[in-house]
Amino acid sequence: MNAGAGAEALGADFEAVGAIGRAAAGGGWSRPGYGAEECRAIDWLGGRARAAGLEVRLDGAGNLIARLDGQGGPAGPAVTMGSHLDTVANGGAFDGVVGVLCALDVLRRQAGARAAGAPALPLALELVCFRDEEGRFGALTGSRAMTGALAPDAALHRRDADGVTLAEAMAGAGLDPGRLGAARRPAGAIAAFLEVHIEQGRILEDAGIPLGLVTAIAGQRRISVRFEGAADHAGAAPMAARRDAFAAAARFADRFREMVIARGGGRARGTIGIVEVAPNLGNVIPAEVRLGLELRDEDEDRLADLARATAALAAEAAAALGAAATVRPRHATPPVAMAAAPRAALAAAARAEGLATMPLLSGAPPDAGILGAVVPAAMLFVPSRGGRSHCPEEWSDRPGIEGAARVLGRAAAALAGGGDG
Numbered sequence: 001m002n003a004g005a006g007a008e009a010l011g012a013d014f015e016a017v018g019a020i021g022r023a024a025a026g027g028g029w030s031r032p033g034y035g036a037e038e039c040r041a042i043d044w045l046g047g048r049a050r051a052a053g054l055e056v057r058l059d060g061a062g063n064l065i066a067r068l069d070g071q072g073g074p075a076g077p078a079v080t081m082g083s084h085l086d087t088v089a090n091g092g093a094f095d096g097v098v099g100v101l102c103a104l105d106v107l108r109r110q111a112g113a114r115a116a117g118a119p120a121l122p123l124a125l126e127l128v129c130f131r132d133e134e135g136r137f138g139a140l141t142g143s144r145a146m147t148g149a150l151a152p153d154a155a156l157h158r159r160d161a162d163g164v165t166l167a168e169a170m171a172g173a174g175l176d177p178g179r180l181g182a183a184r185r186p187a188g189a190i191a192a193f194l195e196v197h198i199e200q201g202r203i204l205e206d207a208g209i210p211l212g213l214v215t216a217i218a219g220q221r222r223i224s225v226r227f228e229g230a231a232d233h234a235g236a237a238p239m240a241a242r243r244d245a246f247a248a249a250a251r252f253a254d255r256f257r258e259m260v261i262a263r264g265g266g267r268a269r270g271t272i273g274i275v276e277v278a279p280n281l282g283n284v285i286p287a288e289v290r291l292g293l294e295l296r297d298e299d300e301d302r303l304a305d306l307a308r309a310t311a312a313l314a315a316e317a318a319a320a321l322g323a324a325a326t327v328r329p330r331h332a333t334p335p336v337a338m339a340a341a342p343r344a345a346l347a348a349a350a351r352a353e354g355l356a357t358m359p360l361l362s363g364a365p366p367d368a369g370i371l372g373a374v375v376p377a378a379m380l381f382v383p384s385r386g387g388r389s390h391c392p393e394e395w396s397d398r399p400g401i402e403g404a405a406r407v408l409g410r411a412a413a414a415l416a417g418g419g420d421g
């Protein structure tokens with residue numbers, strides 16, 4: 001294949017997607033899930049895939065599936081690749097887009113080879129563009145619908161920040177909400193799933209390594225911690241006699257951070273992102289502080305250990321300041337390990353392309369984390385300049401993306417039974 005022609009097509013694809021949902025000069029991109037801009041991006045993608053000779057359809061969730069049949073015909077299993085074209089509000093030009101366009105590039109090259117007389121591979125190759133990855137309606141709507149991890153009836157009643165339900169948004173996008181459940185793929189339809197994504201961190205850039213091989217998608221624990229003390233006069237109450245809920249929360253916050261560093265094996269992340277103080281007045285000792293925190297790690301046992309240590313620290317900090325602590329687990333997502341076979345295929349493909357890789361943990365839950373819970377999945381990271389993401393400054397270099405597309409193509413062909421691609 002002519003690498004130059006492929007790179008040119010990929011460049012044109014980035015320009016075309018970058019023209020959809022762009023804010024005024026200097027701003028970022030806004031393509032909310034099931035909104036008009038995401039619809040335009042999906043329409044554009046469908047046209048591009050059809051022009052390359054691929055079979056294109058939308059599933060019940062509106063996910064776009066473009067397919068090149070293998071020897072098993074239209075019902076045969078596929079090696080599926082993809083990501084998303086929706087964005088957060090005022091987001092960047094690469095998150096999700098990189099994975100969709102690399103997959104399109106792979107399928108376009110394969111379709112070109114097929115048209116030139118190459119035989120069909122044993123397995124089909126597919127591109128999937130998932131809807132609403134960024135979570136206008138609760139995160140990863142399209143991929144969860146595809147794996148059956150979404151309960152359609154409950155999901156359709158979910159509202160976005162403006163009160164619009166998923167059912168209304170789907171209807172507005174020309175989709176039938178009644179078909180949401182039909183997006184679920186039968187067992188065995190997807191033999192393996194591969195996703196290229198931007199790192200959204202700066203480990204690759206700092207190491208000067210072009211590709212990250214994701215080992216696992218971090219699991220999450222969200223926990224709320226409430227410290228209860230007693231309101232009193234800020235001027236009159238002696239220091240030693242106070243039951244200051246904020247003093248307890250502050251002691252806890254400092255030790256929580258140290259605990260995550262000490263017990264987290266360098267991998268775990270712990271963040272206190274929500275702080276509510278009551279009564280939140282300058283001359284009253286805080287009676288109550290509510291903290292919302294989250295823990296992330298690739299190891300379920302370590303997450304459990306960190307959660308236990310968090311509860312112990314909260315009790316210790318409260319006792320030291322005469323307050324009481326209540327710890328409530330809010331939400332847990334288990335870690336998802338990437339599968340050995342597709343990981344090995346990506347590693348071998350990178351070696352064949354002469355590109356160095358390093359193992360990385362994915363701290364954000366991508367579509368590959370949802371797919372990886374039910375099919376063998378693996379993920380490739382490309383560097384994000386300065387680690388910036390979900391902002392207009394998001395940037396990944398074109399040659400790095402082209403390298404990832406070549407690695408993806410080799411790995412997908414190998415997994416589809418076509419040798420080392």
Ligand SMILES: [Zn+2]
Nearest residue numbers: 095096133366
């Ligand atoms: Zn993404």
